[in-house]
Amino acid sequence: MKSPFFSLQVLAAQPGRRVGARDVVESVLAEVRAGHLPAGGRLPPVRVLERQLGLSKNTVQAAYDELVARGVLETREREGVFVAKGPEAAPFAGPKAVPRLPRLRAVPSMFRKPPPPGAIALSTVLVDPALLPRERVADCIRSVLRVPGMQPLYDFQGHPHLRELVAARLRARGMDVSAGEVITTVGSQQALDIVARATDVRRIALENPVYAHARCLFESHDLKLTPLPLDPFGAIDFDRWERLLEAERPGLVYAITSFQNPTGYSYRTHELVRLLELAERLEFSLLEDDWGSDMLSDSEMRPSLRALGGENVLYVNSFTKKLLPSLRVGFIVAPESLVPTLVAQKRLSTLGSPWLPEAALAEFLDRGYYDSHLASLHDALDERYRHCLETLRELMPEEVRWTTPGGGPTLWLDFPKRVALKELARALLARGVYVEDSESAFFGEAHLNGFRVSYAYVPEPELRRALERVAEEARRALAEPGHAHTAVP
Numbered sequence: 001m002k003s004p005f006f007s008l009q010v011l012a013a014q015p016g017r018r019v020g021a022r023d024v025v026e027s028v029l030a031e032v033r034a035g036h037l038p039a040g041g042r043l044p045p046v047r048v049l050e051r052q053l054g055l056s057k058n059t060v061q062a063a064y065d066e067l068v069a070r071g072v073l074e075t076r077e078r079e080g081v082f083v084a085k086g087p088e089a090a091p092f093a094g095p096k097a098v099p100r101l102p103r104l105r106a107v108p109s110m111f112r113k114p115p116p117p118g119a120i121a122l123s124t125v126l127v128d129p130a131l132l133p134r135e136r137v138a139d140c141i142r143s144v145l146r147v148p149g150m151q152p153l154y155d156f157q158g159h160p161h162l163r164e165l166v167a168a169r170l171r172a173r174g175m176d177v178s179a180g181e182v183i184t185t186v187g188s189q190q191a192l193d194i195v196a197r198a199t200d201v202r203r204i205a206l207e208n209p210v211y212a213h214a215r216c217l218f219e220s221h222d223l224k225l226t227p228l229p230l231d232p233f234g235a236i237d238f239d240r241w242e243r244l245l246e247a248e249r250p251g252l253v254y255a256i257t258s259f260q261n262p263t264g265y266s267y268r269t270h271e272l273v274r275l276l277e278l279a280e281r282l283e284f285s286l287l288e289d290d291w292g293s294d295m296l297s298d299s300e301m302r303p304s305l306r307a308l309g310g311e312n313v314l315y316v317n318s319f320t321k322k323l324l325p326s327l328r329v330g331f332i333v334a335p336e337s338l339v340p341t342l343v344a345q346k347r348l349s350t351l352g353s354p355w356l357p358e359a360a361l362a363e364f365l366d367r368g369y370y371d372s373h374l375a376s377l378h379d380a381l382d383e384r385y386r387h388c389l390e391t392l393r394e395l396m397p398e399e400v401r402w403t404t405p406g407g408g409p410t411l412w413l414d415f416p417k418r419v420a421l422k423e424l425a426r427a428l429l430a431r432g433v434y435v436e437d438s439e440s441a442f443f444g445e446a447h448l449n450g451f452r453v454s455y456a457y458v459p460e461p462e463l464r465r466a467l468e469r470v471a472e473e474a475r476r477a478l479a480e481p482g483h484a485h486t487a488v489p
C-alpha cells in the first residue's frame, strides 16, 4: 500500500504573482529546511499538485526534476517522489501528541445484551419476521427508486405524501389530524427524543413500570420523573395518581395507553377521560404513545387520548414493529403552532428525513398493502395469542398469573414474590430461553415480579417449548422451602 503524501502549500514568491515552477522548488526547499518534510516523506504526486495549483504537468515535473537534480528529492519506481537522504522511507507517522478522549456523560444504562444466539427470545417486543411483508416492502423500495428526478432535497417535516396518508389513517381512527400536524421521525423513539428536547417542562410523570427506553431518554435529558403506579391486574388508582400529580406537579404526563410496555395494560375509555380531566384541572400536558393501537385483536379499534382530547394531546406512533423494524418510520402529531419548533429540533439531530424509507412506506400505504398486511397480521397474532393463553392455562402453576391484553405483541407473566426472578432467568438461559430483566422499567421496589412473553415473536411450537421450561423452573422455585424473598430489586 502507498504511504500517504505530505500535503504541500505552494505560495508565490511575490504576492500577486501567479505560482510557477520556481515557487514549487522554493516551497519544497523551505519545508525540508524547516523539518516539515522529513527524509523519506512522500511528496504529492505530480498529477495531484498539477490539479491543486492549476499548473501544467510539465511545470510541476520540471520543478520536481530540478529538486531531484539538486539531491533534495528522489524518485522511486512506481512509488512516487520522496524527500531524499536516508535509505529508510519514513512512513507517515502522524502527530506525536495523542489527544484526550472527550469525556462522555453516563447514559442511564438500560441497554441489555441481545439474546444469545440460538436462545428463544421470549420477552422481545418485536414481531416474528416471518409475519412481516418483506417482499412487498422490497417492491415498493424498487419502485420508488425507479421514479426519475426523485426528491433531491431534504424534507424537514417529513415526506409530504406520507404525512397526508398518515393523517388520513388517523382521521379514520377518530383523530382530527391534518398533514401539516404530522412530523415524521426515525421510529417513535426519535419522536420522544424530539419532544424531550423541545419541551421546557422539567418534570414528566409516567407509568411505573414503563417502557424503559423512554425513562432512560427522559433521564438523559435531565428531566425529573414522577412514577405513577400501574397495576395491570387491577385498574388505575386515579386517587393515588391525583395525589402524586398534585404533590409533584409535572408539566407533562407520558402515557402508553394501548398495550402498555411492559405490562400489556390498556386504558379503559373512562380512564382516558379521567386523565384528560386531571390534565385540565392540574394543568399538565399529555404525550400519548400509541405504539400498540393497530395491533388490536380482530382489527378493532378503541378511542385514544388524542381522539378524545383533541389537538392539544401530543401523539406519537410508529410503523416499525408492525411493518419492518429496519425501516424505522415513526411520527409525532402536534398542533401546528408547535410544529416549527419540533421540526427545528428534528433538523438539529437529523437535518432531514431519510427519503427512501418514507417514500417506500408512502408507496406501501398507497397500494393498500398496509391494510391487507395488518389484516393478516391481526389474524396471525390473534391465533398466536389464543394458543399462548391456552398453553399458559395448561402449564403454569396455580400461583402464576398473566395479563390478558387481547392484542399487542406481548403479555406480562407474573410470579409470586418468593420466586427469585434473576435466578429464574439464569436457569432459563441455561435451558436456551432468554427472558429480559425488567428492572429498569420499575422505579423503586418493583410491585410486579415477572417478564414479558412475546407471542408475536416466538412461533407456536417454540413458544410452547419455552413456556414448558418456564413452568418447570417456576415450579422448582416455588417448591424450594424458605426460598429467599428476592423480587426484582
Ligand SMILES: Cc1ncc(COP(=O)(O)O)c(C=O)c1O
Residues within 6 Å of the ligand: 125, 186, 187, 188, 189, 190, 211, 256, 260, 261, 289, 291, 317, 318, 319, 320, 321, 329, 330
Ligand atoms: C411503548 C414504546 N414506545 C416507543 C417505542 C419505540 O419504538 P420505535 O422507535 O421502534 O418506533 C417502543 C419500542 O419498543 C415502545 O415499546
